[in-house]
Ligand SMILES: Cc1cc2nc3c(=O)[nH]c(=O)nc-3n(C[C@H](O)[C@H](O)[C@H](O)COP(=O)(O)OP(=O)(O)OC[C@H]3O[C@@H](n4cnc5c(N)ncnc54)[C@H](O)[C@@H]3O)c2cc1C
Ligand code: SF4
């Protein structure tokens with residue numbers, strides 16, 4: 001396949017960015033999207049030019065590091081995949097592909113397509129855990145969990161913290177990410193003890209960090225590579241209301 | 247003759263750890279916040295260690311390469327974590343887990359460490375459940391188990407196909423809690439490039455801020471390196487792209503011995519290589535071998551027709567299929583340990599029975615499990631793995647069998663540590679995959695997660711305390727000491743040297759070349775001649791690297807090519823040591839298979855008389871040969887046998 005790429009280049013957080021056009025040739029449809037960028041980067045290095053910076057690590061859809069906004073969609077045109085799992089067979093020979101970083105005030109660009117997502121860590125630090133310390137805990141089977149609840153908790157816990165939900169949202173809201181963590185613990189007996197403080201602290205942190213409000217457009221769910229359901233947002237809202245009332 | 251003291255506590259095997267804990271020295275609460283501990287790495291080992299040490303009141307600084315601690319390579323582990331809980335009541339015990347691990351490791355691991363691992367395994371599950379890790383459960387609400395290779399009991403706990411993710415998020419939660427309380431300070435997008443030693447003791451690190459390019463000096467009364475394995479020395483592996491050996495390698499060059507670098511695990515069930523642009527290999531979890539059956543055609547003609555796309559797997563009749571693991575190893579069947587399964591697949595492919603376009607693949611077939619249990623059950627068990635396979639290969643594994651081939655996956659070798667996980671440098675500890683400690687010459691499935699968390703939650707918090715109890719009078723040191731500045735300058739020089747080569751080839755060019763050499767000569771089947779060749783080729787490659795490397799861009803700011811270059815420079819040196827180690831080990835054991843040493847049936851042939859030792863290498867300086875030290879392995883609780891999975 002031969003393709004034209006329109007790629008966002010930005011030298012540093014404060015520098016002004018711009019799109020640049022590149023061509024790549026003879027790309028195999030079995031090649032992954034990031035491998036296609038590797039090939040482009042090799043040609044740039046050949047020409048002693050600076051390669052395109054993008055985040056990636058596991059390249060199998062689990063670390064949440066890759067984060068490209070491709071043709072107007074976070075993680076590109078395929079459903080239920082991260083950028084690193086996207087394959088070139090989803091494109092046609094001769095296509096022009098636009099590649100940008102996530103765009104959100106809370107995720108500033110570091111360089112080119114690389115962004116700073118520390119805001120997510122800060123939200124978790126605000127209370128996205130059960131505060132047990134090491135040792136002195138009961139035997140694992142002394143805390144039975146209804147199987148259905150355990151499955152729902154696992155569905156929510158599958159979030160990889162990539163931030164596509166924020167990138168997809170016109171308000172740049174982090175509701176889906178926060179709701180997934182809140183739900184996971186709200187569904188488990190171990191998590192119920194701190195449930196109220198947790199939801200209040202996490203929501204307050206999210207607001208403080210400049211994420212937008214949720215206006216229920218559900219773009220987040222549509223673009224989430226892990227299929228995190230917006231029903232988690234409803235659950236979180238209930239938790240939040242309860243926490244505020246009592 | 248040896249400088250190695252493994253410091254194994256006295257007493258019966260089953261009492262050693264209890265004895266240790268009862269007699270170790272402690273640091274009293276008011277002194278803990280005065281003691282700084284540096285932890286490098288936020289995988290299972292690093293995150294759990296930092297969270298535990300922070301909760302105890304020590305002042306911890308933790309470092310990782312990625313933007314968030316949650317993205318460490320541990321996140322990718324799929325299948326599960328072992329623990330001797332015996333919940334299924336199928337005869338498991340601490341002793342049996344210990345025994346399976348020693349045997350699985352082909353009698354090349356240290357008894358006392360492995361016993362301790364089996365002993366604390368059960369607490370790990372308790373800890374994780376308390377953190378809210380959503381392990382799989384049965385209808386009664388209790389925890390479910392599955393089986394893994396090398397075991398005849400079900401002792402593997404799992405969270406769908408995302409066990410590593412869930413365990414890491416548990417540890418990350420605990421770590422985040424400690425960051426919030428202020429006991430731990432996080433330094434992300436930082437790479438440790440060297441160790442600072444003051445008066446013979448590890449006292450700090452030099453790290454590069456990967457955003458600004460600035461070099462930083464950090465002090466710690468003790469330093470923990472938990473930076474993962476070195477599988478990427480083969481370029482293609484199942485490891486994450488940023489997994490590297492640099493921290494381990496730099497401490498080796500500062501005096502920490504490096505043990506058994508030739509012990510590398512090649513995992514049998516990975517998606518086969520599909521093109522030369524390929525950047526990594528994807529694992530299909532070992533748990534699939536619970537329900538999948540591995541086969542190739544019995545007839546060479548059939549295999550050839552499949553390769554030429556004239557036949558499909560489903561066209562091959564049952565009688566014409568060779569379920570070679572079930573045939574060769576009836577007792578363990580598809581669940582033989584990884585090294586055995588990998589070699590058997592390679593043997594069939596080398597003999598001309600391989601499938602796929604390249605002939606370097608075998609089938610992993612779920613048809614009989616789907617018939618027996620229904621598609622729903624299989625989907626529930628392995629849905630995300632099947633989806634992952636389909637996205638990569640573009641073929642539906644519910645209808646056609648998966649194609650798999652062995653790939654580099656895990657490194658049993660690593661930094662030598664004693665019973666306290668302390669290296670040969672005082673005050674420097676090493677945990678997780680980065681150390682060599684518990685898996686001998688081959689690791690059993692679902693045991694790396696167990697080891698990482700055991701090291702971090704339950705071992706280091708005790709042993710570091712024992713060490714620091716002698717340090718309570720040592721005040722925090724200034725990072726303006728000459729030791730810090732000198733090390734920083736050495737790092738600066740190294741980086742400048744890399745930048746100033748200004749050659750013509752990219753880092754990846756050299757990395758791929760190294761990978762080819764390693765896979766060809768230091769891979770699944772090794773020979774004396776091949777290994778000698780590897781040493782020569784790697785030395786040449788090193789010269790070429792240092793004279794023809796090109797790194798565009800600047801030393802300041804983000805420069806991913808420079809990052810890769812520092813890592814590949816170290817991989818090249820480690821590759822040579824791995825070849826030397828494989829060369830000296832004139833036997834076959836676990837993942838190390840020397841073609842000269844095999845039984846008439848083609849099984850690995852150990853030489854216990856001459857090689858029942860840990861080979862720990864000491865760095866002697868640039869262009870000098872490293873020195874081999876031997877830690878003799880003594881088996882007191884176990885009778886040493888030839889491994890038999892028949
Ligand atoms: C695909 C896959 C599946 C697996 N499945 C299983 C399984 O089912 N069960 C099982 O038991 N095991 C499994 N394993 C093995 C297991 O995941 C690893 O051995 C284990 O997670 C390693 O953990 P760790 O904490 O030692 O290191 P890692 O998780 O590799 O963490 C290393 C950390 O060190 C940091 N780091 C590295 N170098 C530096 C540096 N110089 N400076 C600063 N930071 C640095 C990294 O950023 C990272 O945070 C699997 C492995 C793979 C590849
Ligand atoms: S909710 Fe989905 S899109 Fe948002 S961070 Fe989690 S995995 Fe990514």
Ligand code: FES
Nearest residue numbers: 057059064066084
């Ligand atoms: S690189 Fe890890 S999810 Fe894409």
